[in-house]
Amino acid sequence: MSGAIRIALADDQALVRAGLRALLQELGITIVFEAEDGDALMAGMATHTVDLIVSDIRMPGVDGIDALQTLRAAGNQTPCIFLTTFDDSDLLLRATEAGAQGFLLKDAAPADLLDVISRVAQGETFLLPVSTDPLRHRFRFHEEAAPTERFSAKEVAILRLLAGGYSNKEIARSLFLAEGTVKNYVSAILEKLDTRDRTRAVLKAIALRII
Incomplete structure (x- = not known):
């Protein structure tokens, strides 16, 4: 800007x-x-x-x-x-x-x-980031809402960076990946968590103890 x-x-x-x-x-x-x-x-x-x-x-x-x-x-x-x-x-x-x-x-x-x-x-x-235990209590998901696919170590690392507000470019630089690769990882994460929104994905990942 x-x-x-x-x-x-x-x-x-x-x-x-x-x-x-x-x-x-x-x-x-x-x-x-x-x-x-x-x-x-x-x-x-x-x-x-x-x-x-x-x-x-x-x-x-x-x-x-x-x-x-x-x-x-x-x-x-x-x-x-x-x-x-x-x-x-x-x-x-x-x-x-x-x-x-x-x-x-x-x-x-x-x-x-x-x-x-x-x-x-x-x-x-x-x-x-705020205290996560009350967040998990407030933002409950039924068992059937939990993702059926497991998350790789790389996906968990990217989720943690998303929680910190990092952009795809910053995540790529931090994890030594191509920005396009990060974009693909993020798309896969959103699909596994059944959401199109990065913020909701982070909140859901916290609630489900993925991160």
Whole structure:
């Protein structure tokens, strides 16, 4: 993406918003508008064009997830990163189901925040790993939903990298494979897990203890 990334920033706490604004501007990111809750975020999105939404996940009234669900239902596909102070697997699942592309804890290092924003703005997905036991409990699959085919060591390695938000090119570089080979592996993984979505594949793989 050429030029500065343009974002909508939503957080109900003015001091937190000011801190994020200063940090993001220092990182070279343009704040197009700010919102103090989900209603203000939706109103701003109706009149502004941005590359990315960066939103607190929990806000009074209409929270970040509710606002994103409404935007998605209206056809707005602007990528969204949720920030949270809670290492909560249920929030991760709700955010994913609402259509978020990123999920990051607020205590992340500035370099990590910039990396996630840049990658999500370019079309990637990044979900910061959270505690997996509650995730497995929340995201249960019946035995008949479990894949019938076994996963090779290479497929498991690729699934773990997918969980870290790596692109096919980055996975190829990490595992010394051709990018086309990685693409074929990913297609096979999605087929085994009966999904077309990389994020759902990772969540299902965690729930089934494949990774």
